[in-house]
Amino acid sequence: MNSLDWAVLIGYFGVMVAIGLWSHKRVDNVSDFFTAGGKMPWWLSGISHHMSGYSAVMFTGYAGIAYQYGVTSFVTWSLPIAIGIGIGAKLFAPRLNRLRSRLHVASPLEYLKNRYNVPTQQALAWSGLLLKIVDVGAKWAAIATLLSVFTGATLTQGIFITGIVTAVYCTVGGLWADALTELGQFIIQLFAGVAMLVIVMSKLGGFSSLWTVWDKLPEGHTEPTAGPYTVTFLLAYLFIKTFEYNGGMWNQAQRYMATDSARSATRSAYLSAALWLVWPVVLFFPMWVAPLLVEAQKPDASDSYALMTEQLMPHGLLGLVVVGFFSHTMAMCSSDANAIAAVFTRDIAPVFSKAARTWSNRSGLMAARFSTLAFLGLSMALATQINSPTFKDIISVVIKWVAGLMGPIAIPFMLGLLRRFRRSGPTAALTSWAAGLLAFFFTNYNLDGSVKTDVALQYQVALPLAISLVLYIVIGFIKPEDTPERDALIETINTDDGGPAGGAAAAAVPLQKPGPESTGVPEGVKD
Numbered sequence: 001m002n003s004l005d006w007a008v009l010i011g012y013f014g015v016m017v018a019i020g021l022w023s024h025k026r027v028d029n030v031s032d033f034f035t036a037g038g039k040m041p042w043w044l045s046g047i048s049h050h051m052s053g054y055s056a057v058m059f060t061g062y063a064g065i066a067y068q069y070g071v072t073s074f075v076t077w078s079l080p081i082a083i084g085i086g087i088g089a090k091l092f093a094p095r096l097n098r099l100r101s102r103l104h105v106a107s108p109l110e111y112l113k114n115r116y117n118v119p120t121q122q123a124l125a126w127s128g129l130l131l132k133i134v135d136v137g138a139k140w141a142a143i144a145t146l147l148s149v150f151t152g153a154t155l156t157q158g159i160f161i162t163g164i165v166t167a168v169y170c171t172v173g174g175l176w177a178d179a180l181t182e183l184g185q186f187i188i189q190l191f192a193g194v195a196m197l198v199i200v201m202s203k204l205g206g207f208s209s210l211w212t213v214w215d216k217l218p219e220g221h222t223e224p225t226a227g228p229y230t231v232t233f234l235l236a237y238l239f240i241k242t243f244e245y246n247g248g249m250w251n252q253a254q255r256y257m258a259t260d261s262a263r264s265a266t267r268s269a270y271l272s273a274a275l276w277l278v279w280p281v282v283l284f285f286p287m288w289v290a291p292l293l294v295e296a297q298k299p300d301a302s303d304s305y306a307l308m309t310e311q312l313m314p315h316g317l318l319g320l321v322v323v324g325f326f327s328h329t330m331a332m333c334s335s336d337a338n339a340i341a342a343v344f345t346r347d348i349a350p351v352f353s354k355a356a357r358t359w360s361n362r363s364g365l366m367a368a369r370f371s372t373l374a375f376l377g378l379s380m381a382l383a384t385q386i387n388s389p390t391f392k393d394i395i396s397v398v399i400k401w402v403a404g405l406m407g408p409i410a411i412p413f414m415l416g417l418l419r420r421f422r423r424s425g426p427t428a429a430l431t432s433w434a435a436g437l438l439a440f441f442f443t444n445y446n447l448d449g450s451v452k453t454d455v456a457l458q459y460q461v462a463l464p465l466a467i468s469l470v471l472y473i474v475i476g477f478i479k480p481e482d483t484p485e486r487d488a489l490i491e492t493i494n495t496d497d498g499g500p501a502g503g504a505a506a507a508a509v510p511l512q513k514p515g516p517e518s519t520g521v522p523e524g525v526k527d
Contacts, residue, residue, distance in 0.1 A: 005150075005319030012188065012323040013165045016330065019181050021169075030364040033174035034106040034342040035257045042264035044179050046271030049255040051182035051189075052335035053081065053245055053276070057142045058283065063305035066287035067296055069229065070221030074284050076229040080238035081245050082276035088246030089269035094262030095417040096246075096253045098493040101261070107346035108253040108339070108413070114489050115416045116426040118351060123433055125347045128250065128409045132340050133379045135249075135402045136333050140383035143330075150310060150322055156384055163380040166330045166337070171372045175258060178334045185330065192321045193282050199312050200286040203293060213289055221288065228457040236462030240403050243465070248410025249402075250339040251332075262496060333376070341371035404444070407465025408436025411472050421473070422490050425481025428472050436468035 031037050040048075066073035099105050109128075112121040144158025153161070169177045201209050220226050225234055246269075247253030256265040287305055290296075294311060296304040309321050345367045349356035359367060412429035415421045443455055443463050 004316045005322065008316065008319030009323055015184060016165060016169050016181050019169060019177055019184065022180075029361045030345070030359075030368060031100075031106050032176070033365060033368050034338065034346070035100050035254060036175045036179065038100055038258060038260055040175075040179060040255075040258040040260075042259050042267040043271060044183060045255045045259050045264070046268035047186050047275070048179040048182045048335070049085075049252055049268060049272040050275040050279075051186050052178070052251050052255070052332050053272075054332065057139060058280075059305045060142045060302040061300075063287045063290070064296070064298070064301035064303075065229070066284055067290050067301035067304040069226040070217065070223065070288050071284075072224060072226045072229045073287065074280055075224040076234045076237055078276050078280035078284075080234065081241045082273050084238060084242030085245050085269055085273040085276060087242055089266050089273065092246040092414060092417065093256045093265040093269040094496075095493045096256040097259055097262045097265035098496075100257040102492050103489075105346070107342040108247060108250045108257065109343050109347045111489065111493070112347075112413065112416065115486060116412065116429050120412065120426050120429045120433075121347055122351060123430060124409055124413055125343050127405075127433070127437065129340055129343060129348075129375075131402065131405050131409065132249070132336050133375065133382055136336050136375075136379035137382035138402075139333050140380055144383065150306065150318075159380050159383045162330060163333075163376055166334050167373055167376045169334070171369045174368070175254060175338055178338055179255075179258070181330070181334070188320065188323055192317075192323065193279070195317050196286050196309065196313070196321060197282055199317075200289060200293070200308075203312065204289060209289070210285070213292070216292060217289065218291055221291075230456075230458060232456075233458035233461075236458050236465075237403070240407060240461060240465055243410040243414050244403075244406050246414065248406055248414055249336075250343065251335040254335070254339055254342070333379070337372045337375050337379075340375045341368050344371045344375075403461040404440045404464050405437065408433045408440070408468040411436070411465070411468045415472060417490070417493055419490055419494055421476060422482045422487055423480035424472050424476030425479075425483075425486065427479050427481060428475035431475055432468040432472035435471050436464040439467045440464040 029037075062073050062077060065077075096108065099108065099111050103111055105111055109121055109125055112124060140159045140163060141155065143162050144153075144155045148155060148158060169181055201207055204213050214222055225231050245252055247256065255268060259265045259268055286308065290304045290308050294304060294307045296302075296307065309318065313321055345356070345364065349367065356367070411432055412424075415424065416429070440460075440463075443460050444452055446452060
């Protein structure tokens with residue numbers, strides 16, 4: 001990188017901070033900070049949902065998969081995400097929006113106190129918080145790895161630089177800042193991705209390379225599934241990502257909650273699904289043909305895209321592509337930070353602190369911003385250890401840890417929204433959660449803590465979710481715990497305003513108070 005590239009990068013950081021400061025004017029209370037007050041346009045929500053779904057791991061871990069195995073990187077990653085979001089557009093998006101519009105909550109997990117009970121809410125909140133610290137730590141490590149390739153900065157320096165900039169804009173501006181910066185990041189990535197595609201095509205013979213280059217690539221590069229990414233893995237990943245990207249990891253749920261209506265939430269989901277179907281192909285093509293242009297230095301080829309960028313891109317455009325790397329990571333990390341702050345201030349703190357239940361507007365916003373900073377700090381600290389033997393490497397954290405542990409946390413949260421599972425109560429939720437976590441441990445580790453090496457990847461990520469799902473459903477039939485209050489809550493989030501059951505159901509549910517006094521502890525609910 002030369003001075004022109006640095007100017008582009010520094011200018012990008014400056015714009016992100018400026019957007020955060022501008023967004024500060026739109027944040028008057030906790031609802032604005034966490035759900036944009038329900039005023040976010042559906043198209044902005046859809047773009048934000050898409051951008052908050054992947055990070056620089058795309059350009060490191062998945063670039064390595066594309067380099068080694070070819071098109072399977074798309075077939076077993078972004079394609080199932082697109083399908084999963086499309087499924088959830090009608091199934092989950094409108095119901096998540098009604099959590100805010102009908103129950104007046106600001107955190108995705110607030111409704112769990114009434115849907116199940118306090119222990120269930122706390123189990124999901126604490127386990128999800130710890131998992132997201134690991135997940136976001138992997139994202140910081142990924143972008144720092146890329147930064148080291150281009151600038152020579154150390155891992156710690158790279159984590160510190162990106163973390164500080166992200167902390168400024170997402171702490172000051174809340175979800176509005178996240179969404180608006182993600183829109184800017186999407187535009188930047190659009191130009192950077194298209195520029196990279198055009199330059200790679202010109203190196204390989206022009207536009208015709210899109211269909212003439214395949215027979216020159218390594219054998220098996222065009223196979224839809226390859227290596228450890230088998231058909232079984234694909235099906236498992238589709239199942240997992242349907243839960244994860246429809247709100248199971250909370251930050252995507254906030255995008256649906258931020259729109260003005262259930263219909264707008266559905267439209268935003270369809271937009272995000274379309275972007276997941278089309279845009280990754282543009283990004284992946286240069287990665288697929290990378291073996292013809294560069295020789296990866298790392299065993300997992302995670303440096304292949306960075307090396308190709310450094311060799312092919314002229315200065316200025318090189319800075320723009322590096323900005324594209326940052327944009328994805330900062331989008332995901334800032335959205336996760338906002339979601340975790342929502343869960344901590346709205347779900348965890350009120351259970352342990354009486355003062356938290358009566359926070360004023362000012363106190364609630366201060367707590368939200370402090371929680372955001374604390375989460376970012378913890379994840380940045382963990383990022384410096386991401387390549388330790390405990391975590392192994394970046395891609396194993398993202399694929400194995402997050403995919404494997406997300407299911408047990410997401411199952412009670414997501415399925416609890418649906419009428420079909422109204423019989424599943426606290427016993428089903430807690431048992432499925434605990435069994436899923438145990439399944440993850442015993443699938444991946446021996447009793448002494450050493451890593452198992454004889455279990456296929458698809459079983460490592462799929463078994464915890466499958467066990468949680470089966471137990472959640474079966475226990476619901478064996479020990480039904482549906483009550484009139486729980487049934488009324490479920491009806492409230494399954495019917496539009498003015499629907500046949502809407503008024504009666506809403507009246508039977510102990511709703512949150514709208515405004516600053518709503519702290520996550522509904523009136524009339526006993527601990």
